[in-house]
Amino acid sequence: MIGVFPEVSGRILINGDWKKVSKTKKVINPAKIEEVVGEVALCSTQDVDDAIKAASDVFKSWSRTSVEERADRMRQASEKLSPLVEENVSLLVRENGKTLVESKKDLLRCIQVMNQMADTLIEWWKPVDLSGALQSVQIRRRARGVTAVISPWNSPLILTFKRVIPAVLAGNTVVIKPATNCPLTVLTFLKAVASSFPPGVINIVTGSGAMIGEVLCSDPRVKAICFTGSTDTGKTIMRQAASTVKKLYMELGGNDPALILPDAALDRTDIERIRGGVLRASGQVCSAIKRIYVHESRYVEFVDKLKSGFERVVVGNGIHPDTTMGPLNNKGQFDYVKGLVERTKQSGAQVAELGQKLNSDSWEEGYFMNPSIVTNISHDSELVHAEQFGPVIPVIPYTELSQAIEMANDTQYGLRASVWTSDERKAAEIADYLEAGAVFHNNHTIFKDLRLDFPGIKESGFSKETQWGSLELFTDSYGFAN
Numbered sequence: 364m365i366g367v368f369p370e371v372s373g374r375i376l377i378n379g380d381w382k383k384v385s386k387t388k389k390v391i392n393p394a395k396i397e398e399v400v401g402e403v404a405l406c407s408t409q410d411v412d413d414a415i416k417a418a419s420d421v422f423k424s425w426s427r428t429s430v431e432e433r434a435d436r437m438r439q440a441s442e443k444l445s446p447l448v449e450e451n452v453s454l455l456v457r458e459n460g461k462t463l464v465e466s467k468k469d470l471l472r473c474i475q476v477m478n479q480m481a482d483t484l485i486e487w488w489k490p491v492d493l494s495g496a497l498q499s500v501q502i503r504r505r506a507r508g509v510t511a512v513i514s515p516w517n518s519p520l521i522l523t524f525k526r527v528i529p530a531v532l533a534g535n536t537v538v539i540k541p542a543t544n545c546p547l548t549v550l551t552f553l554k555a556v557a558s559s560f561p562p563g564v565i566n567i568v569t570g571s572g573a574m575i576g577e578v579l580c581s582d583p584r585v586k587a588i589c590f591t592g593s594t595d596t597g598k599t600i601m602r603q604a605a606s607t608v609k610k611l612y613m614e615l616g617g618n619d620p621a622l623i624l625p626d627a628a629l630d631r632t633d634i635e636r637i638r639g640g641v642l643r644a645s646g647q648v649c650s651a652i653k654r655i656y657v658h659e660s661r662y663v664e665f666v667d668k669l670k671s672g673f674e675r676v677v678v679g680n681g682i683h684p685d686t687t688m689g690p691l692n693n694k695g696q697f698d699y700v701k702g703l704v705e706r707t708k709q710s711g712a713q714v715a716e717l718g719q720k721l722n723s724d725s726w727e728e729g730y731f732m733n734p735s736i737v738t739n740i741s742h743d744s745e746l747v748h749a750e751q752f753g754p755v756i757p758v759i760p761y762t763e764l765s766q767a768i769e770m771a772n773d774t775q776y777g778l779r780a781s782v783w784t785s786d787e788r789k790a791a792e793i794a795d796y797l798e799a800g801a802v803f804h805n806n807h808t809i810f811k812d813l814r815l816d817f818p819g820i821k822e823s824g825f826s827k828e829t830q831w832g833s834l835e836l837f838t839d840s841y842g843f844a845n
């Protein structure tokens with residue numbers, strides 16, 4: 364059962380109309396590259412312009428609806444999604460490559476975001492009173508306008524929903540550009556959501572990122588760009604958006620370090636969490652652990668334990684319930700990571716290719732890679748500094764903590780970091796020195812409350828998320844004094 368996706372395959376959404384586009388590209392299954400899952404529309408510049416117009420025309424009336432109405436509509440939309448989860452898990456697996464478990468979590472998290480944000484909205488929207496003896500002053504909020512949401516392929520659904528939901532709840536209208544490799548689950552879910560809102564509030568265009576990005580960035584009707592993707596594309600968008608001074612929200616690349624201290628427990632829980640931090644979605648996560656620095660006194664023990672953990676990974680088609688790690692998502696990513704590993708081997712590093720193949724006969728049919736641990740590698744190597752986005756982890760020994768912190772910070776990125784020690788106070792102290800948007804102690808994961816998030820620093824981007832989550836990001840605040 365494949366859900367409603369034939370209704371969205373090869374289509375875009377403009378002003379409530381699911382328009383069939385004549386130019387399309389195949390969406391393929393990365394676990395079985397001969398299998399075509401559906402079609403993605405390659406829209407024209409006119410389509411993008413039409414989507415912006417639709418969003419712009421309805422903005423005035425939508426932004427003046429009450430917060431109660433917007434929250435109610437969002438809860439109704441989330442109810443429509445619940446019955447779609449089971450039948451769309453396999454669609455996400457087939458177009459993205461994630462496992463069944465990973466895919467189901469992503470789908471459920473979208474519903475969680477919708478409800479948590481709707482619950483927060485009414486309380487959050489109330490004006491903040493700053494009145495003193497001299498003046499009565501309030502901080503109030505208003506929606507910003509047409510907001511473009513551009514999202515990547517690695518977690519196509521949740522990274523679209525986490526931006527679209529607060530934007531719409533805050534009274535904005537949106538033009539969404541999902542990733543071209545795996546847009547079908549996003550389109551299917553958004554089809555259900557969009558029908559709960561007036562036509563034009565939610566519009567979707569697909570196709571060339573460069574073309575759509577340029578139109579969105581240069582159009583003065585678009586007031587904000589909310590981008591999640593690579594640092595290079597983020598820089599292009601920032602340049603293009605400068606001419607109309609748009610508000611920007613940038614969630615970019617990462618190269619997260621994990622620091623293993625001499626007193627780390629390294630018990631089964633630690634090893635499973637580190638393995639999960641490295642291999643979730645086959646390592647194709649912006650905040651995956653991508654480098655591990657281990658105190659020399661625990662190095663051999665750590666590598667042995669991590670190898671045993673990686674040995675238990677079952678690599679195969681995510682649609683099979685026994686698979687614990689799926690393929691890489693696309694040929695570009697697959698060739699890039701393979702090439703990096705090959706160059707790393709040639710430089711003299713040792714690459715242990717681990718894990719079990721679910722089915723050796725079909726290994727060549729998809730973009731499968733073994734989870735691998737790289738030792739005898741220096742901090743200066745390409746694999747350590749690139750955002751490699753694959754199931755490969757370099758493990759590097761250190762002698763002094765100051766040296767480990769220096770290596771951890773020696774990167775253009777600053778998304779997440781983790782410290783593994785049995786001393787919580789020491790972890791908190793070290794967190795002060797790590798250049799990252801968030802530091803985890805004895806874990807490397809996501810924030811469970813999806814209203815919470817912390818932006819990256821350095822070239823991992825910026826936004827201004829707070830404890831209220833992204834709602835603040837999608838509004839302008841203004842002062843009212845009398």
Ligand code: NAD
Nearest residue numbers: 514515516541542572573576592593596614615616617649
């Ligand atoms: P990408 O930058 O290639 O593409 C992201 C999106 O931008 C896609 O929809 C693409 O079509 C579009 N795009 C491409 N060129 C464009 C342009 N010139 N103007 C506007 N849009 C354009 O990234 P990707 O390969 O899809 O995703 C992987 C990257 O995303 C990694 O670097 C990863 O770290 C990053 N990422 C960051 C976060 C975060 O929250 N910080 C989350 C997930 C992924």
